[in-house]
Amino acid sequence: MNENTIKKLKILADAAKYDVSCSSSGVSRGSGTGSWGGVGSAQGMGLCHSFTDDGRCISLLKILFTNYCKYDCAYCINRQSNDVPRAAFSSAELAELVIEFYRRNYIEGLFLSSGVVQNPDYTMERMLRALSILRHHYGFNGYIHLKSIPGTSPELVHEAGLLADRMSINIEIPSEQNLKMLAPDKDHQSVYKPMYFISQGILENQTERKKHKKLPKFTPAGQSTQMIIGASNERDKDILKLSSLLYSGPQLKRVYYSGFIPVNSYDSRLPALREVPLVRENRLYQADWLMRFYQFEHNEIANDDFPDLDMELDPKISWALRNPEFFPIDPNRADYPVLLRVPGIGLTSAKRIIVARRHGKLDEQQLNKLGVVMKRAKFFLKLTKKGFQGIDSAGADYVRAKLITGKQGVITPQLSLFGPTLPTAAKTSAPSTSLPAPSLPV
Amino acid sequence: MPIFIYDKSFEGLLSVVFDAFTLKTFPRELYGLDDILPLTASKIHQVTITPEKHRRVFTALQKKLSPFALRSLLYAWLSEQPSSDLALYRYICKVLKSTKSIESDLADPHIWEISNLQRKVSKESERLMGFARFQKSKENIYFSAIAPKYNVLPLMIGHFSERLHDQRWILYDLTRRYGILQKNGSFSEILLDERHLLDGFLRAEFLAEGEMLLEELWRVYFNSTAIAERRNPRLQRNCMPKRFWQYLTEKRAVPAGDKAASSAQPNPMDE
Numbered sequence: 109m110n111e112n113t114i115k116k117l118k119i120l121a122d123a124a125k126y127d128v129s130c131s132s133s134g135v136s137r138g139s140g141t142g143s144w145g146g147v148g149s150a151q152g153m154g155l156c157h158s159f160t161d162d163g164r165c166i167s168l169l170k171i172l173f174t175n176y177c178k179y180d181c182a183y184c185i186n187r188q189s190n191d192v193p194r195a196a197f198s199s200a201e202l203a204e205l206v207i208e209f210y211r212r213n214y215i216e217g218l219f220l221s222s223g224v225v226q227n228p229d230y231t232m233e234r235m236l237r238a239l240s241i242l243r244h245h246y247g248f249n250g251y252i253h254l255k256s257i258p259g260t261s262p263e264l265v266h267e268a269g270l271l272a273d274r275m276s277i278n279i280e281i282p283s284e285q286n287l288k289m290l291a292p293d294k295d296h297q298s299v300y301k302p303m304y305f306i307s308q309g310i311l312e313n314q315t316e317r318k319k320h321k322k323l324p325k326f327t328p329a330g331q332s333t334q335m336i337i338g339a340s341n342e343r344d345k346d347i348l349k350l351s352s353l354l355y356s357g358p359q360l361k362r363v364y365y366s367g368f369i370p371v372n373s374y375d376s377r378l379p380a381l382r383e384v385p386l387v388r389e390n391r392l393y394q395a396d397w398l399m400r401f402y403q404f405e406h407n408e409i410a411n412d413d414f415p416d417l418d419m420e421l422d423p424k425i426s427w428a429l430r431n432p433e434f435f436p437i438d439p440n441r442a443d444y445p446v447l448l449r450v451p452g453i454g455l456t457s458a459k460r461i462i463v464a465r466r467h468g469k470l471d472e473q474q475l476n477k478l479g480v481v482m483k484r485a486k487f488f489l490k491l492t493k494k495g496f497q498g499i500d501s502a503g504a505d506y507v508r509a510k511l512i513t514g515k516q517g518v519i520t521p522q523l524s525l526f527g528p529t530l531p532t533a534a535k536t537s538a539p540s541t542s543l544p545a546p547s548l549p550v
Numbered sequence: 551m552p553i554f555i556y557d558k559s560f561e562g563l564l565s566v567v568f569d570a571f572t573l574k575t576f577p578r579e580l581y582g583l584d585d586i587l588p589l590t591a592s593k594i595h596q597v598t599i600t601p602e603k604h605r606r607v608f609t610a611l612q613k614k615l616s617p618f619a620l621r622s623l624l625y626a627w628l629s630e631q632p633s634s635d636l637a638l639y640r641y642i643c644k645v646l647k648s649t650k651s652i653e654s655d656l657a658d659p660h661i662w663e664i665s666n667l668q669r670k671v672s673k674e675s676e677r678l679m680g681f682a683r684f685q686k687s688k689e690n691i692y693f694s695a696i697a698p699k700y701n702v703l704p705l706m707i708g709h710f711s712e713r714l715h716d717q718r719w720i721l722y723d724l725t726r727r728y729g730i731l732q733k734n735g736s737f738s739e740i741l742l743d744e745r746h747l748l749d750g751f752l753r754a755e756f757l758a759e760g761e762m763l764l765e766e767l768w769r770v771y772f773n774s775t776a777i778a779e780r781r782n783p784r785l786q787r788n789c790m791p792k793r794f795w796q797y798l799t800e801k802r803a804v805p806a807g808d809k810a811a812s813s814a815q816p817n818p819m820d821e
Contacts, residue, residue, distance in 0.1 A: 121774035149713040160776040163785030467655040474657040
């Protein structure tokens with residue numbers, strides 16, 4: 109490693125930053141069974157080593173093997189027709205860099221992707237060489253996340269699964285026809301085939317290892333993928349439906365949503381956005397959490413009647429306001445899945461409520477202490493306070509207004525150039541300019 | 551108001567509990583041997599620490615608490631907050647007095663207090679497992695200095711001994727001025743001559759060859775991987791509070807005389 113390495117690292121780290129996947133979780137490995145024999149360990153929950161100036165976690169060395177690429181995808185900074193500085197690592201150089209960073213506790217491991225040189229298989233072989241040096245020469249036990257190149261042959265995908273902990277392959281554009289428009293060399297088949305192949309491999313490997321415990325693991329941390337948000341005209345309901353299918357079908361661990369960064373503004377196929385759709389991206393992550401942890405179905409969050417997420421309120425509140433008949437609920441009696449539906453009650457508070465209420469009835473003050481956000485939850489819970497206007501007595505519009513005015517600052521609705529302006533309060537619920545008269549206490 | 555005096559050790563605290571139950575006198579306040587006692591104190595009792603006392607209390611606790619709750623006692627102790635020992639004392643007495651398991655009664659303020667301390671200490675320890683940065687010295691020892699809010703060094707040893715089992719390393723607590731050295735699978739507590747350090751990092755003359763280049767590579771990586779259009783200093787500070795920055799290779803103010811400073815690129819995000 110020398111001064112030249114600095115230049116390469118700068119180019120290739122810069123080129124890899126748009127792949128937002130960051131996790132190092134899913135694998136627990138030490139110097140016992142399953143160890144590669146050398147330095148390192150893998151921490152089951154993952155570890156954040158640092159945070160970039162844009163607020164994202166750094167846990168892996170996220171890098172392209174090379175940013176030379178023969179494809180010309182409209183949304184990619186490394187597309188062939190862009191005149192950007194290009195570089196390439198050698199396998200040995202990359203492996204050494206990973207080990208030296210690892211020993212200093214800068215990283216949990218490696219996240220490796222690449223531009224396509226010659227053809228997918230040729231590129232994958234080079235990447236696998238670096239992985240092989242890490243695992244076999246250095247005995248590296250840390251985390252390796254490998255991106256598959258769409259169109260790679262099954263034999264290489266299989267070899268990769270024995271070396272990597274997580275594999276991923278990016279869908280990028282949620283609908284096939286839009287993908288074909290923006291990236292003519294790619295199609296969804298070239299993405300789904302390897303994805304299903306890997307998920308088959310994982311299932312088979314898990315079954316085999318029940319009989320033969322010492323069998324090497326195949327992609328133990330599972331798969332993930334990424335979709336770009338805002339580069340094409342899909343509605344949130346389509347995106348969430350696709351995510352839901354991905355979580356159930358090939359059993360992906362994570363779907364990442366990356367707000368479209370306006371690169372390649374000269375390309376007319378792409379929207380001329382001035383701003384990155386960060387609010388929409390955030391809402392999608394919140395919706396994703398609802399599906400994975402809060403037991404929501406995708407069509408409860410967004411559907412044909414309600415195709416896009418509310419930008420002013422999070423998807424859970426949005427669902428609650430559209431389903432007022434579900435409330436109020438009694439926190440001292442409701443089951444866990446029901447508690448999860450209350451805005452202001454998260455996974456941790458719900459668990460604490462279940463455990464603490466065995467010892468005695470919980471009142472508002474205690475709920476607050478346990479971590480429930482009473483500012484929100486009070487409208488949806490059965491409380492003893494007389495005359496309090498919850499969603500059952502005052503209605504959804506009243507509660508909505510209360511929740512929005514309770515927020516600090518103004519959220520400017522983000523515009524989409526494709527469909528209607530993303531919904532504001534006035535458009536989603538029945539138009540109302542005045543609050544309903546509160547009912548008098550009985 | 552009865553008060554007890556003890557040596558401010560964990561074994562001492564358990565002995566306090568033993569004496570309280572034996573003498574059937576439960577102190578309202580606890581003081582150390584050198585503390586100035588309050589003007590009004592109805593009964594002052596100095597606790598003698600014996601192995602039998604603290605072992606008996608600990609065994610009793612093992613019977614009543616889950617492994618997690620037991621471990622939480624250690625975490626609460628390591629928080630080293632002004633009245634964490636009193637909080638622990640109250641919690642332990644409560645646990646021993648009750649016939650059934652009460653550790654999940656989070657609505658109870660004493661139970662909650664310990665749970666809170668456990669969470670704070672645990673979070674600090676996990677953060678530092680990520681934020682600790684090592685430098686390779688001339689003698690091939692990897693050195694890292696941290697300044698944790700709570701005494702989390704003991705909690706970090708297991709993680710690093712597993713991960714960096716084939717290299718000699720030192721983890722040093724700058725605030726409490728003690729460190730741990732791992733060598734050939736064994737650990738020892740060490741004191742450091744702090745003249746080796748400048749702002750928490752080893753001075754250039756003590757570093758291994760090529761170490762400056764590596765630190766520069768990490769800084770370059772850190773700056774290149776950020777997306778300028780998504781700049782969010784508030785989120786960054788939220789996730790990584792500023793008090794950690796001075797001991798991070800990528801965020802520290804690089805000293806003027808350092809060789810690396812001359813080749814450091816200005817951060818494009820600062821413009």
